[in-house]
Amino acid sequence: MPRNRRPRDREEKSAEIVAAATSLFSEEGYEKTSLAGIAAAAGVTTNTIYWYFQDKDALFVAVLDGLLRDGLAGVEDLEDRPWVEQLLWVVDELRRFDKLVTAVHALAADSPAIDAWHEGFHALADTMLAEILTSAGVPEAQVAARTRLGVFAVEGLLMHELPRAEQRQVLELVVEGAR
Amino acid sequence: MPRNRRPRDREEKSAEIVAAATSLFSEEGYEKTSLAGIAAAAGVTTNTIYWYFQDKDALFVAVLDGLLRDGLAGVEDLEDRPWVEQLLWVVDELRRFDKLVTAVHALAADSPAIDAWHEGFHALADTMLAEILTSAGVPEAQVAARTRLGVFAVEGLLMHELPRAEQRQVLELVVEGAR
DNA sequence: GAAGTTCTTGAACGGCGTGCAAGATAAGGT
DNA sequence: ACCTTATCTTGCACGCCGTTCAAGAACTTC
Structure with missing residues (x-):
C-alpha cells in the first residue's frame, strides 16, 4: 500500500495556484476573478484547483494567509x-x-x-x-x-x-x- | 402620434421593483440577490427590470437613493x-x-x-x-x-x-x- | 380602425462556481 | 515484471447568473 506519490508536489503546485490567484485577486478583485482565469494563469485546469482547495473561498483565504505572512516579514x-x-x-x-x-x-x-x-x-x-x-x-x-x-x-x-x-x-x- | 400610454405606471412599477430590491438587497446582500429573485418578489419578469433600469448596478443605486431619502427624513x-x-x-x-x-x-x-x-x-x-x-x-x-x-x-x-x-x-x- | 408609443415577455448567449466519474501517473508489495 | 493502491488531472455536465434582442401585447391618439 503506497502512501503517497510525490509529497513535494502538493506544496509546489498549490503554491503556484496561490501565486496566480494572488495577482489576479489583487488586480481585479474577488468577484471579477474567475477560477478559470486563475487556472489558466497557473497552467492547470479549473478542476485541478478543486483538488487543492475546497472552493473559491478557501483559495482566497490561502491568498490572504500568504500576503499576511509576507507583510509581517x-x-x-x-x-x-x-x-x-x-x-x-x-x-x-x-x-x-x-x-x-x-x-x-x-x-x-x-x-x-x-x-x-x-x-x-x-x-x-x-x-x-x-x-x-x-x-x-x-x-x-x-x-x-x-x-x-x-x-x-x-x-x-x-x-x-x-x-x-x-x-x-x-x-x-x-x-x-x-x- | 400618441405621446404616452399611462404616465403613472412608470413610477409605480419602478417603485414596486425598487421596494422588492430594497428588502432583498438588505437581507441577502448585493451578490447573493439575483435579478430573477427581485423580479419574482415584484411580480414581474426578469427582463421587465431592464425596461426600468439599465442594469443591476443602476437598480442598486435607485435602492440606495431611496434609503438615503428615507433616512434623512x-x-x-x-x-x-x-x-x-x-x-x-x-x-x-x-x-x-x-x-x-x-x-x-x-x-x-x-x-x-x-x-x-x-x-x-x-x-x-x-x-x-x-x-x-x-x-x-x-x-x-x-x-x-x-x-x-x-x-x-x-x-x-x-x-x-x-x-x-x-x-x-x-x-x-x-x-x-x-x- | 390604423398608427405608433409604451410596456412585457420568450428565447437565447456566454460565463460562472461546482460535482462526478473517468482517466493518467507513480509508488509499494509481491 | 506485474498488479494494487493512493495521488493527481481532466472531460463533461449541471444549474444559476446578468444581459441582449426580437417579437408580441396594451393602450393612446388620429
Missing part, C-alpha cells in the same frame, strides 16, 4: 521609527491590496472561513497597534479604545483616498489629548 | 440631543443595512454609477458631521480632520460589532482633546 525593521510613520507604512502596504480589504469585509458575512480569517487578522492588528500606542505614551486605561479608533482610522484611510498630509493629521488625532 | 427631530447620541443613532440606523455598506465599498471601484453615489454620500455625511462637531465646540481649524476621523469611526462601527459602551468610548475620542 517586512514589519521587523521599523520598530524604532515614530509611531505615525509606522502606521503610514502599514497604510501604504495595505493600500496595494485595497480590493482585497473590501472583499474580505463583504464576504465575511457569508463565508465562515473568511470571517474567521478576518477575526484573526483584527486580533493581531489590535495587539500590534496596542503595543505601538503604549510605547507612544498612551495611558493604559485609554489604550483599548484608542486602539479600536486607530484600526478604524487605518481602514478608513484604505478605503478613501486622502493626501499624505491629511492622512497624517487623521492618525495624529488618534493619540492627541492622551499624553 | 428621520434626522430632523434629534438636533438638540448630545452629539454622541446623534452619531449613535446614525450608527444604529445604518447598521440595518450593513450589507449594503460593504457592497457599496466593494462595487465602487468597478461601477462608476455606484462610485458617484458613494462620493455624493460622503460629501453629504462630511457636511453634516462637520456641523455637528462645530456645534459641539470643536475649533474651526480642527473640524476638517476630526470630521474625517469621525466618518471613519462611524464606518468602523458599522463593520465591526462592538458593545454599546465601547461604541460610545470610540466616538467620544473623536472630539476629545479638542475642547
